[in-house]
Amino acid sequence: MDQENTELSGPARQRRRLVQALASATLLGGTALCGRALAQALPTDPEHVLDVVIIGAGLAGLTAARDLQRAGCTSFAVLEARDRVGGRTYNHPLGNGLISEAGGEWIGPGQTAIFDLARELDVATFPTYYQGRNVYLVGDARYEEDLSNGQSANHAITEKLNQMAQRVPSKEPWTAADAAEIDKLSVGEWLAGQGLDNASRLSFDTSIGLTTGTPPSSLALLHYLSLINSADCSMEKLEGFKGGAQETRFVGGSQVLCTRMAQALGDRVKLASPVRKIVGWDQDVVELHTDQGLIRTRQVIAALHPALCNQIVFDPPLPEGRAQLQRLWPSLAPMRKTVHVYERPFWRDKGLNGQVIQADGPLILSCDNSPADASVGILMGFVRSAQLSHDPARAERTLAEIYARALGKQALEVKQFHDHDWAKVDPWTLTCVGAIPPGFLTRWGRYLKPAVGRLIWSGTETSDLWTSSMDGAVRSGHRAALEALQALASTRRQA
Structure with missing residues (x-):
């Protein structure tokens, strides 16, 4: 064997190592095994062509990047349009280390991917308060x-x-x-x-x-x-809450998962770098035109909401099925969440759990969003945006009066108020969840997940399980990283 390897050229030896890695890897066993074997054989390109570029630094994109890094792949970058990481997770800082989540926040039984991620990142969890x-x-x-x-x-x-x-x-x-x-x-x-x-x-x-x-x-x-x-x-x-997908919360808020992943990735995460154009997605090397310059890569993971892909120009145009799926994907469910902070969760004293449902007003549902130690009382509200003023003082007062009617006059003694309307904060969050109308999936669903050329689609909407949840986003990131490593190995095996 040593004699044979000595006689092979450098590229030939590399191809053989890749074939051997593929033959020995258990592809269904996840990225930790086969991804590591593949990535260790992928050298950094001296001509500044990256192996993988990931678009989006939310849970899906950062999970994919983390998997690449753990597998030994160093030739990648994560491009994020916003000036922060987290995607559809975002924490309101309340002072003294306290937060309230403005985006996705709950997890529950069966959502094993995100529970595993939290354990690996040393992010603790605690039960949602729903008693009463x-x-x-x-x-x-x-x-x-x-x-x-x-x-x-x-x-x-x-x-x-x-x-x-x-x-x-x-x-x-x-x-x-x-x-x-x-x-x-x-x-x-x-x-x-x-x-x-x-x-x-x-x-x-x-x-x-x-x-x-x-x-x-x-x-x-x-x-x-x-x-x-x-x-x-x-x-x-x-x-549900008890035994359901809303049963558990993260200490420090859900965005901390993305923050910790990004910290470990270092300068491979590029903020304020929206991708405007993707050229040559059907070629060996793809060009990404961003606000920070041109980046060349062999594989692209688009960890984006499908409708957000419409903000990118694809040259050549995408195949008709995929292009139509993106163009027609619903993007009209942005969500608006408010936060009222109180000295303490006073409603608990009355046997109430803080959940208020209003049938015919601006409040859809409120929840007790207090920290695990109940050091302050926090009511988070999902609101009907069209029925609530966007003036902060008026919005705070309107909701406080509703809470006072439901929970008691102490609800008027507000210490802090925060309002996060996902339809207005930036152009990069068109919607929080997938509001799929009748007739859509049977016509366009089959175009959602398959890769197109060098483009691999990720994001919670593409998950096989727990679609539209944070767990789904993590699962889609794992899958996308594995697909990228397999595609790289296949391409080089054929070279």
């Missing part, structure tokens, strides 16, 4: 209900959705046997035929709307069933 009674405001009426045991407001309808979800695979919902028929319906149309009373319909509309960013009347039943499918075919697990 919810408060409902409907017109002039106010009533309380204890749902902290995790029971659904209408178990029969929930169970029916769970059973239907068993037939809709989360990985490729458009391949379900009856996908075409299901995809003709919105969730709202389906619910309208179930004989729900007004209270039950309000409960369904609120929870589904918050999970998907759109009213059930605009949401595809096929898409929603695929989300339930990814949550072990349990709507309770998808929507």
Whole structure:
């Protein structure tokens, strides 16, 4: 063997090492094994052509970058359009080391990818506070209900959705046997035929709307069933606090995951570097035109919301199916979250959990967002942006008066107020979650995940499990890194 290696040329020896690495790696075992074997054989190019460029420094992009680094690949960069990392995770600093999350914040059972990431980054978690009674405001009426045991407001309808979800695979919902028929319906149309009373319909509309960013009347039943499918075919697990995807929070807020990953990556993360144009995605070397200059690379991981890809010019144009998917992807669910800070979580003294649902006003839902030690009281609110002033003083007062009606007059004693409207903060966050309408997935879904030339698509929307969640973003980053390393190895094996 030594004699044979001596007689081979340098490039030939490199190709042989790559083939041997591929032969010995267990490709289904994840990046930690096969990615390491592949990456160690990939040298840094002396002509400043990077092996991989990742677009987007959110959970997906930074996870992919971290996997590349852990695998031994050093020839990569992460380009972020914003002046911060985190994507759709963002922490409001409240002083004294306290924060409240403005974007994604909750995780729960079954979301193993993000739990694993948090453990590896030494980010602790703590239980969401949900014990006690919810408060409902409907017109002039106010009533309380204890749902902290995790029971659904209408178990029969929930169970029916769970059973239907068993037939809709989360990985490729458009391949379900009856996908075409299901995809003709919105969730709202389906619910309208179930004989729900007004209270039950309000409960369904609120929870589904918050999970998907759109009213059930605009949401595809096929898409929603695929989300339930990814949550072990349990709507309770998808929507709930106890035993559900909202059960757990991060100490220091969800953005700390991205902050720590970026710190470990160092100067490979380039902020304020939006990609304006991608040239030659069908060639061996791709050119990325950014606000900070031209970057050349062999593979591109686009860790972006599909609709954000429309802000990039592709030369040559993308294939029609992928181009149409991006152009038509819904981007009208930006979300707006507010924060009221109090001296302490006073509502707990009354047996209330801080969850207020308003049927006909600016507040959709509030939650107790206090830190684990309850050193201050924090009410986070999801609001209907069109019904709430964008003047901070007026918005603070309007919501405080709603909280006072629901929780007591102490709600008027606000210490801090923060308002984060994702539709207004920057041009790089078109939407927080995927509000997929009827008919979309069966027509365009098959173009979402397959690579196009040197372009690998990532981001939570492309995840096989827990789509639209932070866990889905992490999973998509793992997959994208592995695809990039495999593509590099394949290309060099053929050279």
